Amino acid sequence: MKILIADDDKISRRLLEKTLEREGYEVIAVDNGRLALEQLSLPDGPRLALLDWMMPELNGPSVCLEVRKLHERPYVHIVLLTSRGSKQDVVAGLESGADDYLTKPWDPGELTARLLVGQRILQLEDRLVEARETMRFKATHDPLTSLFNRGVILDLLARELSRTRRENGCTVVMLGDLDHFKDVNDGYGHVVGDEVLREIAQRLLGSVRSYDFVGRYGGEEFLIVLNNCDPEHAVLRAEEVRNGIAHYPVQTARGPIHVTMSLGVLASRGWDLDFVEEILGVTDSALYRAKADGRNCVKLATPTVLSDVPHN
Amino acid sequence: MTERDDRSSQVAVNLPELLIRVDNDRDLLRELIEIFKEEFPRLLQQLQRHIVRGDMKSVENTCHGLKGMLSGLSAMRAAAVAARLEQMGRDGNSSGLKDAVALLEREVERVLPELDASITKAEC
Numbered sequence: 001m002k003i004l005i006a007d008d009d010k011i012s013r014r015l016l017e018k019t020l021e022r023e024g025y026e027v028i029a030v031d032n033g034r035l036a037l038e039q040l041s042l043p044d045g046p047r048l049a050l051l052d053w054m055m056p057e058l059n060g061p062s063v064c065l066e067v068r069k070l071h072e073r074p075y076v077h078i079v080l081l082t083s084r085g086s087k088q089d090v091v092a093g094l095e096s097g098a099d100d101y102l103t104k105p106w107d108p109g110e111l112t113a114r115l116l117v118g119q120r121i122l123q124l125e126d127r128l129v130e131a132r133e134t135m136r137f138k139a140t141h142d143p144l145t146s147l148f149n150r151g152v153i154l155d156l157l158a159r160e161l162s163r164t165r166r167e168n169g170c171t172v173v174m175l176g177d178l179d180h181f182k183d184v185n186d187g188y189g190h191v192v193g194d195e196v197l198r199e200i201a202q203r204l205l206g207s208v209r210s211y212d213f214v215g216r217y218g219g220e221e222f223l224i225v226l227n228n229c230d231p232e233h234a235v236l237r238a239e240e241v242r243n244g245i246a247h248y249p250v251q252t253a254r255g256p257i258h259v260t261m262s263l264g265v266l267a268s269r270g271w272d273l274d275f276v277e278e279i280l281g282v283t284d285s286a287l288y289r290a291k292a293d294g295r296n297c298v299k300l301a302t303p304t305v306l307s308d309v310p311h312n
Numbered sequence: 313m314t315e316r317d318d319r320s321s322q323v324a325v326n327l328p329e330l331l332i333r334v335d336n337d338r339d340l341l342r343e344l345i346e347i348f349k350e351e352f353p354r355l356l357q358q359l360q361r362h363i364v365r366g367d368m369k370s371v372e373n374t375c376h377g378l379k380g381m382l383s384g385l386s387a388m389r390a391a392a393v394a395a396r397l398e399q400m401g402r403d404g405n406s407s408g409l410k411d412a413v414a415l416l417e418r419e420v421e422r423v424l425p426e427l428d429a430s431i432t433k434a435e436c
Binding site: 009011019 | 336376386
């Protein structure tokens with residue numbers, strides 16, 4: 001584990017360095033507070049730090065205060081080293097954001113024991129962050145395909161539409177539906193049907209840019225949102241998605257299964273639609289035309305077709 | 313017994329404590345002593361310049377460094393003198409400062425031979 005030592009006293013620094021290397025730490029040693037803050041601000045910087053109280057440029061408590069402002073960084077466990085032993089100093093050090101303190105000259109056994117406490121706290125924090133991230137993923141993703149779930153993909157669509165409207169850009173929306181998917185479920189069983197859905201999800205992700213969004217909209221329906229996409233390229237991009245599925249069969253436990261997808265596409269520029277529901281309604285009509293036209297094809301929603309959209 | 317006799321009867325370096333701190337590592341001990349021999353004269357000169365200029369804040373900071381260095385080498389008596397100097401700097405109290413520096417120099421003169429002798433006592 002990486003550990004930072006910040007101490008302007010060469011003897012303390014060398015002693016700490018050697019003691020901690022013996023304990024298996026990967027030691028980074030600096031001689032002032034500014035360099036300490038630089039190291040602790042790095043994305044993969046040390047998460048354990050031993051800071052001397054009095055240092056040139058920035059003292060230990062000031063480094064603590066600055067580190068605690070770095071909300072994007074994983075938590076850093078900071079131990080202040082001080083020859084100041086008064087209660088007032090200890091309180092000031094802890095209030096600045098230090099987790100612990102050691103009085104100089106330190107006892108090597110106590111030093112390593114306190115650092116082990118720090119490691120335990122960091123491990124606990126890692127487990128909490130991991131659990132939070134797992135919960136966040138579960139709340140935002142479809143459990144079968146790991147794509148964004150319906151609620152999230154609709155929120156993302158609304159956000160992108162609003163952004164492109166503001167910036168006078170264009171969002172391309174694709175609604176894709178697997179053709180005759182009921183036959184797969186009925187003919188091969190739902191376990192194989194699930195295999196197909198998982199593979200299709202991967203192919204969809206592989207067909208778009210890393211900053212585009214793909215979500216599971218319904219059973220075998222998928223919603224794709226292409227951010228800042230040239231409207232002239234909308235159909236081409238949708239054809240790439242369609243080809244990525246139709247081009248080669250999905251390998252399943254029951255052998256290869258050939259599946260295809262019909263897609264309705266809409267490029268938001270040129271439409272005077274304010275609501276996600278309206279956009280989806282028009283895109284769904286284009287998808288309906290693709291189905292009616294024999295499936296395994298792409299249909300672009302154009303403003304002239306708007307009159308064809310059924311109104312309730 | 314005079315104060316001088318009393319002082320000379322006590323060791324300048326707490327060797328058992330120092331050996332624990334370096335984990336009986338003779339090479340490390342030698343390295344630390346070398347650092348001390350280089351750093352102490354430099355810090356002492358710095359301190360004397362601060363005293364001449366009457367810069368008591370810098371007196372405090374330099375003596376804080378000296379105290380840390382000396383206590384790191386378990387030279388507790390010399391570290392205590394450095395701590396007294398640090399306090400004088402913090403209080404802005406310049407009376408008796410030169411006497412305290414002279415005492416620090418005398419204490420360090422006793423520290424150095426004991427540190428050199430300690431190398432032979434380290435086991436590995």
